[in-house]
Amino acid sequence: MQQHKGFSMEQKKARWGWIFVAPTLAFFLVFSFYPIGNAIYMSFFKKNLLSLKPPEFVGWGNYKYLFSSDMFWQSVANTAIFTVGTFIPLVVLSLVLAAFIMSRTKLQKFLQMALYSPAALSSVVAALIWLLIFDPRGLANQALNFINGTSGVNYHWLSNANMLRLSTIILYFWKYIGYFTIVFIAGIGGIPDYLHEAALIDGANRWQDFWHITFPLLKPTTLLVSVMVMIQCLKTFSTQYLFTTSGAPTRPIDVITLSIYNTAIKDHNIGRASAMSVLLFLVMLVLTWLQFRISRTEEVTYM
Amino acid sequence: MNYAKGKAPIGERLADIFIWLFLILACVFVVTPLLFMVTASFMPAIDIMKLPYPWFSDHIHWQNYWNGLKGPDGSFIFVRNILNSLVVALSVTATTVLLSSMSGYGLAKFQFKGRNLVFMLIMATMMIPFETIMIPLYMVVTKMGLHDSYAGLILPFLTNAFGVFLMRQFLITFPDEVLDAARIDGASEPRIFANIVLPNSGPAIATLAILTFRSQWDNLLWPLLVVQSDEMKTIPLYITKFMAETHSDEGIMMAVATMASLPMFILFFTMSNYFISTEGLHSTVKG
Numbered sequence: 001m002q003q004h005k006g007f008s009m010e011q012k013k014a015r016w017g018w019i020f021v022a023p024t025l026a027f028f029l030v031f032s033f034y035p036i037g038n039a040i041y042m043s044f045f046k047k048n049l050l051s052l053k054p055p056e057f058v059g060w061g062n063y064k065y066l067f068s069s070d071m072f073w074q075s076v077a078n079t080a081i082f083t084v085g086t087f088i089p090l091v092v093l094s095l096v097l098a099a100f101i102m103s104r105t106k107l108q109k110f111l112q113m114a115l116y117s118p119a120a121l122s123s124v125v126a127a128l129i130w131l132l133i134f135d136p137r138g139l140a141n142q143a144l145n146f147i148n149g150t151s152g153v154n155y156h157w158l159s160n161a162n163m164l165r166l167s168t169i170i171l172y173f174w175k176y177i178g179y180f181t182i183v184f185i186a187g188i189g190g191i192p193d194y195l196h197e198a199a200l201i202d203g204a205n206r207w208q209d210f211w212h213i214t215f216p217l218l219k220p221t222t223l224l225v226s227v228m229v230m231i232q233c234l235k236t237f238s239t240q241y242l243f244t245t246s247g248a249p250t251r252p253i254d255v256i257t258l259s260i261y262n263t264a265i266k267d268h269n270i271g272r273a274s275a276m277s278v279l280l281f282l283v284m285l286v287l288t289w290l291q292f293r294i295s296r297t298e299e300v301t302y303m
Numbered sequence: 304m305n306y307a308k309g310k311a312p313i314g315e316r317l318a319d320i321f322i323w324l325f326l327i328l329a330c331v332f333v334v335t336p337l338l339f340m341v342t343a344s345f346m347p348a349i350d351i352m353k354l355p356y357p358w359f360s361d362h363i364h365w366q367n368y369w370n371g372l373k374g375p376d377g378s379f380i381f382v383r384n385i386l387n388s389l390v391v392a393l394s395v396t397a398t399t400v401l402l403s404s405m406s407g408y409g410l411a412k413f414q415f416k417g418r419n420l421v422f423m424l425i426m427a428t429m430m431i432p433f434e435t436i437m438i439p440l441y442m443v444v445t446k447m448g449l450h451d452s453y454a455g456l457i458l459p460f461l462t463n464a465f466g467v468f469l470m471r472q473f474l475i476t477f478p479d480e481v482l483d484a485a486r487i488d489g490a491s492e493p494r495i496f497a498n499i500v501l502p503n504s505g506p507a508i509a510t511l512a513i514l515t516f517r518s519q520w521d522n523l524l525w526p527l528l529v530v531q532s533d534e535m536k537t538i539p540l541y542i543t544k545f546m547a548e549t550h551s552d553e554g555i556m557m558a559v560a561t562m563a564s565l566p567m568f569i570l571f572f573t574m575s576n577y578f579i580s581t582e583g584l585h586s587t588v589k590g
Contacts, residue, residue, distance in 0.1 A: 009486070010414065016492040017413025021421055024406035024462055031459050032428040035436035035443065042439065097329055100322045113575055114330045117337060120571040122521040124539040125560045128546060129340045132553055137352050139339060174333060206315070235434050238523045238539075246546050257434045257524075264438045265528070273438050281435040288430040 036281065043275035049268035062275035072276070074251065075259040078165070082255055083233035085169045091226050094177055095218070098184030099210055112185065115178030123175070127242035130171045134158050140167075158243065161252035168239050168253055176232070180225055187221030188214060220294060227291040231284060237261070256280055340564075344368070344557035351553045367558035375548060380533050381559065384541040389566075390453060391537060392519035395460045399515045400508050402462035407470025408500055412482065422471070429464045434524070441528045455529045456537070460519065466511050473507035474500065513574060520567060538563045 043062055045055035066072040101111050118126065133139045134157035144155055157167045191214060199209045237257040244250045244258070254262075256276065264273035338358075343351045344367055346360040374381050410422050440459050441450075449455035477500065485495045501508075523539040530536055536544070545559060 013413050014415035017409045017415040017418065019492075020405045020409030020413065020496070021418075024402050024425065024467060025421055027402065027461050028425055028428050028464075030443075031440065031461070032431050032436065033424075035439035036431050038439035038442075039436055093329075097326070100326055103322065104326075111326060111330065115333050117568075117571070118333060120517075120567045121337075121564050122523075122539060122567070124521075124523055124542045125340075125564050126336075128542060128556060128560050129336050131546070132343070132351070132556070133336060133339065135352075137354060139335070139356055142355050174336065177329070178333065206318070231432075235432055237434065241523070241527075242543060242546065245543060260434065260438070261524070261527075264441075270438060270442075277435040277438060281431065284432050284435070285430050 039274045039277045039281070041274075042270055043278045045271045047270040049264060049270050051268075055271070058271065062271045063279075065272065066275055066279070071254075072259070075254045075256050078253060079234060079236075079255045081165055082168060082172075082236060082253075083230055085165070086172050086233050087226065087229045089169075090173055090176060090180060090229050091222065093173075094180035094225070095184050095222060097177070097181045098188055099214065101181070102185060102188045103206065103210075112178070112182060115181050117178065118175045119179045121175070123238035124242060126171060126175050127239050130167070130174075131158070131243070131246055134167050158248045161249070164243070164248055164252050168236075168243065171239055172233070172236065176229075180229065183225055183228075184218070184221060187218050191217050224291065224294045227287055227294065231287050231291070234280065234284060234287075340557050340560050343554060344561045346554050348552045348554045351557075364554060367552075367554040368562065370552070371555045371558040371562060375545075380536075381541055381562075383534060384536045384538055385562075387453075387456075387535060388520060388537040388539075391456045391522075392516050394453070394457050395519045396512050396515045398457070398461045399463060399466050400512055403466030403511060404470045404474075404501060404504060404508065405496065406462075406467050407472075408474050408496060410467070410471045411474035412477065412479070425464050425467050427464075433459075437524060437528060440525075444529055450529045451531045451535050453535075456526060456535075459525065460522075463515075466515065469507055469511055470504070473504060477503070509574070513570060516570070517567060 042055065044057060044059060046058045046061070047055035097115065101108055104111070121129075135141075136154045136156075138157075140157050141153070141155055145151055145153055155163060157163050195213050195217070196209055199213050204212065235257060236255055240253045240255050240258045241261070243253060250258075257280070260273050260276045260280070263269050263276065339356070342358055342360075345363045345365070346357075346367075347364050350357055350360050372381055373379055406425070410418060444450055444455045444458065447455075449458065481499060482495060485499055490498070521539065522537070523543070526537045526540050527543075530540055533544075542559060542563060545556070
């Protein structure tokens, strides 16, 4: 190709590059960057959702209010309990399940699909099913009574504060266990065969192979899954919302997103809701940054 | 991995039994609630609340499905709400696929000033969770007079950073010779995109389409903010309202739940390869 012709083609191409990207960029400016800027801005104002009065500047007022508010700390604590309570069993058991499934020669695909199936449900449907299971006459009480050898004991899944928290954790665990098992299976599948073969030639048994080869090499995947689960858990909304709207007490499961929603929509307090959003955003920012860093380093692990 | 078969020591065989037991138990835990949903959807409410749960009823109670469609007031609003969910999920899927592949193509195959900055800006939006911007978005959409409308439901989700990333990664490996040959033949850039790039991006587009459709089908928070009228409700909203209103008939509830899950289950069982292989891919960039 001649030099000058190539040059003009480059210029033309540059223009087309912009044309292809422009609509998406415009979209993100209006629907991502403007709103987050606006949330930060509004967090310094007092504004009622319904009133036509212009927002009134209050400085750090909303943040000061939140930091001294029991309700806010309660919802921080609820979110933390939910996140920790979900994330540890979810990460540990999805790793174990992935290792177990990969050690099978039969039914691998079937087991993956069976475990994954709840993830195909919408979270609203999941909440609906489990509300009936946690009903005093539901399967949860029947199962626990069967295990404990008792009969007719009601474990108050939806009314006792701690049982209610446990219920939301069980639901979430149930819905996502298959999803993260599959993430781990992808990680295990990414470990080159020759490493296992070398271990087996050296006389390692399956357990040693897993403990000394698979597990250490899965560390980046484990870290990544942990951060992903944490991000997911911090954003949990549907389960808690649906449980509270169908009569469960709000206080034990008033997580941060539910609190933002209620502050804005029920209390009409836009400023305070924005301040909560900004705080949530900061936590997520750190976690997402961590996730990016881990997923970038992960690619070179097996070199 | 091949382990010697037949003459495994006792320890290995015990481990085998333990692993199978564990896997079976996990499957039972995961599948039981689904089985409960489907079996209960065919039972009259009195049977569902029997102790212990009967699992199978003598006769199939199809009325639950009819009554579920009809709704407590006989208005068949659920049918309208299913259509709303389809309209919203399909529109969002279409715009996401189109915009993501356009910008992914632009970022992968064109040199222009500011390209890296644009890419970084788009990736940065992954750090802004929807939950933190829903209030300003709600005020924007209300100001535009779009609350309680399809446009209002669709607009904040026209595309997403994950889609752009996915399409860009996929198109980076697209052969340049094919594109250049088309240019030399005099094809315009939009035609190259529409007739060469899009038709050859099948797997990436299918992945993106499934993930987008699923997240919209599941979306509760945004419709909860923007929808007021029963006519504009999507399935998750219908179920929410239904739950609050009729605590009475569990059979109908489960029939509604089953109907709401049907599209996702059909997608899942026909395209399970996309689901299962994409989760790994998906997980590396998005939470």
